[in-house]
Amino acid sequence: MQNTMLRNGLLLGLFALICTALVAAVNLMTQQTIAEQQRLQLLKVLHQIIPDALHDNDLAQTCTLLNAPESLGTHRALPAYIAMKNGQAVAIAIEAVAPDGYNGEIQLIVGVRNDGTVLGVQTLSQQETPGLGDKIDSRKSDWLKHFVGKVFDSSNDKSWYVKKDGGDIDQFTGATITPRAYTKALRKALSYFEKNQQMIYQQPMNCEANQ
Structure with a gap:
């Protein structure tokens, strides 16, 4: 047994x-x-x-981590991808978080030239209400295209608010919270880049070491 x-x-x-x-x-x-x-x-x-014609480097490999909770919406260090042409930084793609979305955090990324011209915006993750707040998904609507070519200037950023708050950005029918939170996150991220551009470009490329 x-x-x-x-x-x-x-x-x-x-x-x-x-x-x-x-x-x-x-x-x-x-x-x-x-x-x-x-x-x-x-x-x-x-x-x-960030258009390929604008840079000659590997964006994914030219990456630095930014820790700016007040500006980027999270205490997590977020990656920023630097576009370079002939050894000079010409633009950047910065990840940011809108912590006050209707259904929680919205993670986004914005590409911007050194002069503040927005090259593109994409939503990386979101849980907004289908049919209303999910228009921030480029597969659902072209709302994000409205930011392309728009120039950010923190000294005169009034246009970077939704129309309900006196700005130029369209809100969604029946859903103001989502575009308001999204636009606020963009404003803060772009302002951070405007004020800290040289510091960001001088940081070590350390994304892989912190994965």
Whole structure:
């Protein structure tokens, strides 16, 4: 009886060990696949908001981390991707968070030239109400295109508010909270870049070391 119990215990332990090894192997392969998918998605977004003709470097590799909770909407360090031409920084793609979306955080990224001209904006993640607040998703509407070509100047930023607040930005029918939060996050991120441009460009390229 005791030998049978011991044998069954060993078989059960062996089975558990094999299952654990299989799960670990699958997890490792899945992590690699997920990481590659995330890298490809990042490259797609970066190419959408900073035209290829504007730079000659690998945007994903020219990345620095910014820690500016008041300006970027989160205590997390967020990446900024620097576009360079002939060794000179010409534009940047900065990630930011709108913490006051209707259904929680909205994560976004904005591409901007050194002179404050917006090159593109994309939403990275959001949980806004389908059919209302989700117009911040470029697959659902062209609302984000309204920012392209718009120049930010913190000394005269009144136009960077939704129309309900006296600005030029269209709000959504039946949903003002989402565009208001989104536009506020853009204003704060662009203002941060305007005031700290040289400091940002002089930071080490440290995104990979902190992943």
